[in-house]
Amino acid sequence: MVEHHPVHNSEVYLLGLSPRPEVPPPSPPSPSTARESEPSSSIEELDLDDVGDEFKEPLDADSLAKQRVWGAIHVLNTEAIALRNLTQLYKTDTTAAQGFNAAVGAITRHNGKRGKLVIIGVGKSGHIGKKLVASFNSLGIQATFLHPTEALHGDLGKIGSHDTVLFITFSGKTSELLILLPHIDVTLPVIVLTSHTQPEECELIRQRQGTILLPAPIHEPETVSFGVSAPTTSTTVALALGDALAVVASQELHSTVTSVFAKNHPGGAIGQAFRKPRQIRDLAVPLHEIPVCPKSIDETNGADVLKLGYTSQSGWVRAGEAIASPRRIERLDTAHMTLPISSIPDLMAERGEWISIRADTMISQAAKWLRGPLISPDYDEAACKEDSILAITENTEIIGVLEAGQLLDQQE
Numbered sequence: 001m002v003e004h005h006p007v008h009n010s011e012v013y014l015l016g017l018s019p020r021p022e023v024p025p026p027s028p029p030s031p032s033t034a035r036e037s038e039p040s041s042s043i044e045e046l047d048l049d050d051v052g053d054e055f056k057e058p059l060d061a062d063s064l065a066k067q068r069v070w071g072a073i074h075v076l077n078t079e080a081i082a083l084r085n086l087t088q089l090y091k092t093d094t095t096a097a098q099g100f101n102a103a104v105g106a107i108t109r110h111n112g113k114r115g116k117l118v119i120i121g122v123g124k125s126g127h128i129g130k131k132l133v134a135s136f137n138s139l140g141i142q143a144t145f146l147h148p149t150e151a152l153h154g155d156l157g158k159i160g161s162h163d164t165v166l167f168i169t170f171s172g173k174t175s176e177l178l179i180l181l182p183h184i185d186v187t188l189p190v191i192v193l194t195s196h197t198q199p200e201e202c203e204l205i206r207q208r209q210g211t212i213l214l215p216a217p218i219h220e221p222e223t224v225s226f227g228v229s230a231p232t233t234s235t236t237v238a239l240a241l242g243d244a245l246a247v248v249a250s251q252e253l254h255s256t257v258t259s260v261f262a263k264n265h266p267g268g269a270i271g272q273a274f275r276k277p278r279q280i281r282d283l284a285v286p287l288h289e290i291p292v293c294p295k296s297i298d299e300t301n302g303a304d305v306l307k308l309g310y311t312s313q314s315g316w317v318r319a320g321e322a323i324a325s326p327r328r329i330e331r332l333d334t335a336h337m338t339l340p341i342s343s344i345p346d347l348m349a350e351r352g353e354w355i356s357i358r359a360d361t362m363i364s365q366a367a368k369w370l371r372g373p374l375i376s377p378d379y380d381e382a383a384c385k386e387d388s389i390l391a392i393t394e395n396t397e398i399i400g401v402l403e404a405g406q407l408l409d410q411q412e
Helices: 063-092 094-108 123-138 175-183 203-207 222-226 233-253 257-264 268-275 302-311 326-330 363-375 404-411
Strands: 117-120 143-146 164-168 190-194 212-215 317-319 322-324 355-358 389-394 397-403
Touching (some): 063 094, 063 233, 117 123, 190 203, 222 233, 397 404
Parallel strands (some): 117 143, 164 190, 190 212
Antiparallel strands (some): 389 397
């Protein structure tokens, strides 16, 4: 006979609920970013297979360390592919190329004499805008940042009648920008840096015809790349395109962007590097700063030149069209004091004896040219000496002078 007893069980049953499917744990991020099915991957992708065996499979490395590094590689690779695709877009797409050309034209239309660039954006786009403002200003293009909300509360006065407006918005329909747009003078050129590649896709452009489109798309959404919509790839391409706009516009406005940047960036390691003499013009003594003997050449003697050279900040002296350099003046002795300068050998150098060198010649190149005549027996002894006068020219005009020996001293 079978006895019936209660069954003891530790399980808990919930009545009336439908069964729930099992959810597998999330998989770790894959280091591979490009997808063959995506049309944006038409250009050659970054190859990470040659990073080295010890880096690909660090067998003795901690698994967490490996995951961190591969996560970083995934981000860098994703953003690199986006930049390569952006480059290809501006190489091949007519709309993108025409937009960039129109944007540069709008920024430079007053040749830098009036007007400025007003950059507007919110959130991460606003931060990109502030960085671009700094770049434009350092490259000699007046720029300022305007927050759209503050603009509606009085800061709209920042925008002048000769300005150019640049909106930065990935979506092309940022509400704060759409609210601000009707309050911007319709005669001002407006540029929109956005993810859209066609004008009709961008809400801002649909609301104001004639707006210049600067496409800055990404090859895949950030949620696909990283599982979160945080602006990463999108801000990278926006920043790169903005940098391109700043550099190209500056090159069009200024004949020597390097000198403009050096003037606007005197501080830090960059400023220190620019302060180091690079071109002949950096060493030259300006001709207008050299004192001129008050007497005529026939009345000026060695003592007059010595006294004037001693009081001169540069140590140089002019007499008519002739000039005396510090090395030449140092050779004066007591016997020359009462002699007219025309009777003192190798004291004054007439203009016909000066050696002309362009002001933008690099110091290293100029020194290379002069070393030959100074040390080679194949040259005439008088071809170039340490006290030879170098005439530094710009647009065929002499802007300064330099001793040959002084140039060579700079190289040692």
